[in-house]
Amino acid sequence: MSYHDIDKEIAHLELVFGKISTNDRIPLSYWRNRLGMFPKTLLMTTQRARLARLEAALRSLEQSALTPAAERPMRATGTRS
Known part of the structure; x- marks a missing residue:
């Protein structure tokens, strides 16, 4: 996988x-696997930073999936996340 291919894949995931949300038909585990497929040794520093942000966003979604709906904060629209 070339630097350009990796960049395009990261941009797609971003x-x-x-x-995505916890209610999508594609499970969060699929996205976790997609993040795990990157060849860590070939990544540039900026690509590692972008992947770290994606991993943090995914962790946040995974945590919200574990939190009961009654405990989730309200959005500005008055709905729960």
Whole structure:
């Protein structure tokens, strides 16, 4: 996988991670596996930083999936996340 291919894949995941939720039909474990497929030794520093942000976002989603709905904070729209 070339640097350019890795960059394109990270950009795709950044776009998707802005839209996924715990209620999607694709489970969060799928996205966890996708993040794990990157060849860590070939990554540039900026790519590692971008992946770290994606992993943090995914961890947050995974945590919210474990939190009962009654304990979840309300959104500005008045709905729960």
